[in-house]
Amino acid sequence: MTLLKLEQVSRDFDVSRPWLNRVLEGEQRRFLRAVDRVSLEIRKGETLALVGESGCGKSTVARLIVGLYAPTEGRVQFAGRRMQMIFQDPYASLNPRWRVRDIVAEPIKVLHTSARVDELLVQVGLSPDDGDKYPHEFSGGQRQRISIARALAGEPDFLVCDEPTSALDVSVQAQILNLMTELQARLGLTYLFISHNLAVVSQVADRVGVMYFGRLVELAPAAALFARPRHPYTRMLLDAVPDLSMTGKARTPVAGEVPNPLAPPSGCAFHPRCPHANERCRREVPGVIDDVACHAVAEGRI
Amino acid sequence: MLEVSALSVQFPTRKGTLTAVDGVSFSIGKGEVLGVVGESGAGKSITGLAIIGLLEPPGRIAAGEVRLDGRRIDNLPYEELRRLRGRRIGMVFQDPLTSLNPLYTIGRQLEETILTHLRMDARAARERALSLLREVGIPAPESRYHHYPHQFSGGMRQRVVIALALAAEPELIIADEPTTALDVSIQAQIIALLKHLAKDHGTAVMLITHDMGVIAETAQRVAVMYAGRIVEIGAVKDVIHAPRHPYTVGLMGSIPKIGARKRLTQIDGAMPRLNAIPPGCAFNPRCPRRFARCLEERPPLLPAGGSQAACWLHDAP
Numbered sequence: 001m002t003l004l005k006l007e008q009v010s011r012d013f014d015v016s017r018p019w020l021n022r023v024l025e026g027e028q029r030r031f032l033r034a035v036d037r038v039s040l041e042i043r044k045g046e047t048l049a050l051v052g053e054s055g056c057g058k059s060t061v062a063r064l065i066v067g068l069y070a071p072t073e074g075r076v077q078f079a080g081r082r083m084q085m086i087f088q089d090p091y092a093s094l095n096p097r098w099r100v101r102d103i104v105a106e107p108i109k110v111l112h113t114s115a116r117v118d119e120l121l122v123q124v125g126l127s128p129d130d131g132d133k134y135p136h137e138f139s140g141g142q143r144q145r146i147s148i149a150r151a152l153a154g155e156p157d158f159l160v161c162d163e164p165t166s167a168l169d170v171s172v173q174a175q176i177l178n179l180m181t182e183l184q185a186r187l188g189l190t191y192l193f194i195s196h197n198l199a200v201v202s203q204v205a206d207r208v209g210v211m212y213f214g215r216l217v218e219l220a221p222a223a224a225l226f227a228r229p230r231h232p233y234t235r236m237l238l239d240a241v242p243d244l245s246m247t248g249k250a251r252t253p254v255a256g257e258v259p260n261p262l263a264p265p266s267g268c269a270f271h272p273r274c275p276h277a278n279e280r281c282r283r284e285v286p287g288v289i290d291d292v293a294c295h296a297v298a299e300g301r302i
Numbered sequence: 303m304l305e306v307s308a309l310s311v312q313f314p315t316r317k318g319t320l321t322a323v324d325g326v327s328f329s330i331g332k333g334e335v336l337g338v339v340g341e342s343g344a345g346k347s348i349t350g351l352a353i354i355g356l357l358e359p360p361g362r363i364a365a366g367e368v369r370l371d372g373r374r375i376d377n378l379p380y381e382e383l384r385r386l387r388g389r390r391i392g393m394v395f396q397d398p399l400t401s402l403n404p405l406y407t408i409g410r411q412l413e414e415t416i417l418t419h420l421r422m423d424a425r426a427a428r429e430r431a432l433s434l435l436r437e438v439g440i441p442a443p444e445s446r447y448h449h450y451p452h453q454f455s456g457g458m459r460q461r462v463v464i465a466l467a468l469a470a471e472p473e474l475i476i477a478d479e480p481t482t483a484l485d486v487s488i489q490a491q492i493i494a495l496l497k498h499l500a501k502d503h504g505t506a507v508m509l510i511t512h513d514m515g516v517i518a519e520t521a522q523r524v525a526v527m528y529a530g531r532i533v534e535i536g537a538v539k540d541v542i543h544a545p546r547h548p549y550t551v552g553l554m555g556s557i558p559k560i561g562a563r564k565r566l567t568q569i570d571g572a573m574p575r576l577n578a579i580p581p582g583c584a585f586n587p588r589c590p591r592r593f594a595r596c597l598e599e600r601p602p603l604l605p606a607g608g609s610q611a612a613c614w615l616h617d618a619p
Contacts, residue, residue, distance in 0.1 A: 053485035139572045169341035169512065169573075174556035174566035181565070196486065199515075203558035203566065226561050240490040242515030244542065244559060257455055257488065
């Protein structure tokens with residue numbers, strides 16, 4: 001069953017210079033397209049991960065889904081009960097003046113019972129006594145547990161997690177990833193998991209969407225994506241991940257950087273960095289065919 | 303090249319003295335990359351700062367020695383140490399913007415550094431600055447020369463910082479989380495650059511990072527730090543494939559790997575704060591293999607397989 005559906009969703013941001021400059025210098029309004037015609041579906045009970053480098057639009061997609069931004073074009077449809085969001089920085093997302101008990105109870109203020117808060121704290125691996133403390137008394141990992149307890153308070157069936165472990169040390173990250181997996185199994189949650197870390201994504205995701213420059217360039221089941229990446233950008237990303245097994249495999253160093261969003265390249269946005277680019281790629285934006293947006297893949301060239 | 307022996311760094315506070323680095327010893331040879339890995343608060347950055355004499359007061363070196371090419375550098379007067387930094391030791395920090403002056407063009411900053419440390423005229427300095435920018439992979443250095451730091455992307459800025467660190471051909475580069483703020487594709491480019499420097503210039507590199515993957519790609523040896531001490535040190539392949547200290551074992555198990563997808567090993571709890579380091583082995587409250595001795599006696603580094611581990615499990619009877 002489809003829980004969430006994005007249909008050709010785009011989002012523009014106004015990056016025009018101030019009005020006076022525009023009048024005096026005869027400039028037009030300028031818009032930056034942060035998300036460009038993204039379509040995807042998330043099924044009930046699965047984890048869909050979005051990966052990509054900074055500025056690729058993955059966090060904007062998360063914000064479009066929870067309604068923090070309105071789409072410029074396209075539609076977001078949600079068939080679930082409630083959604084909640086977990087943020088990256090567990091230091092910035094908890095009010096330092098509130099006791100943990102009040103933070104966790106905030107979404108259920110009207111009907112909250114202290115027993116329910118205790119239950120939530122236990123559920124995320126804290127103790128009911130921790131409810132009387134303040135956020136500064138906890139480490140980063142424990143704070144992220146508090147954020148998760150708060151997110152679960154309203155009994156959501158869908159959680160949007162924006163880089164939930166990026167600010168944590170690796171051993172603490174393991175604790176949080178394990179906790180999220182357990183909660184999903186126990187409560188039947190559906191996750192949208194945003195991350196730049198491919199290894200973390202491989203750990204939690206059922207399906208993975210790869211974003212580049214505002215577009216979804218590849219969408220595939222996790223196992224298939226990591227075993228047989230199709231889009232040249234996905235291949236490049238996987239190639240760039242440091243190799244812990246030290247097989248000493250030869251790596252093609254990745255050339256170039258993400259282009260300037262105010263001066264997008266013509267055709268396929270990846271073409272300046274792509275080893276397979278040809279005339280058509282420079283001219284024509286590739287459509288999504290069979291979950292990959294790439295001329296070379298569609299033409300069977302790679 | 304660099305020899306650190308029994309280095310301790312302390313921070314006196316109102317509530318007593320905190321020991322952030324506790325009896326750390328290691329050496330780095332010419333052309334070698336030594337990785338220093340650990341979680342936040344393990345003391346890895348403080349160790350780097352102590353070596354180059356940039357500890358923020360009231361932090362101070364309480365014991366131990368730092369030798370560069372056989373000569374002691376930890377007790378030099380401020381002026382002498384200042385000349386040493388940049389000339390013989392280069393530094394690269396996590397955030398390139400902290401190392402660059404936003405008001406000067408990068409060309410001017412490079413020229414100034416070169417002229418401060420090397421005997422050269424302005425023309426030769428400019429030539430050298432350009433060739434450094436070319437070497438670190440800045441495209442079209444002639445046209446980028448007069449640009450300001452804000453006109454560069456994060457990856458390009460980090461390249462400029464590396465060019466600055468290299469300006470006077472230092473024998474040692476201390477790189478503190480040089481790739482942490484960068485995207486993975488740019489990170490790969492900077493790793494390749496650091497490796498090439500060590501290999502082709504014979505520069506010794508101390509690479510401080512929390513990312514074991516970066517170490518696996520770059521370093522020959524690795525020191526694992528926990529609560530201010532080195533708990534394991536050895537060749538990267540030994541430490542990664544056959545870790546000997548229970549902390550390193552837990553750390554390796556907690557790193558997600560592409561395609562593996564089994565439950566991650568957890569080390570429960572968190573690293574102790576500096577004011578609450580338990581007696582005996584600092585890792586004992588979290589250690590799945592602790593026994594009576596771990597609660598009382600602090601283990602020194604002991605030979606364990608090809609490496610050394612500070613763990614009583616390796617105390618041969």
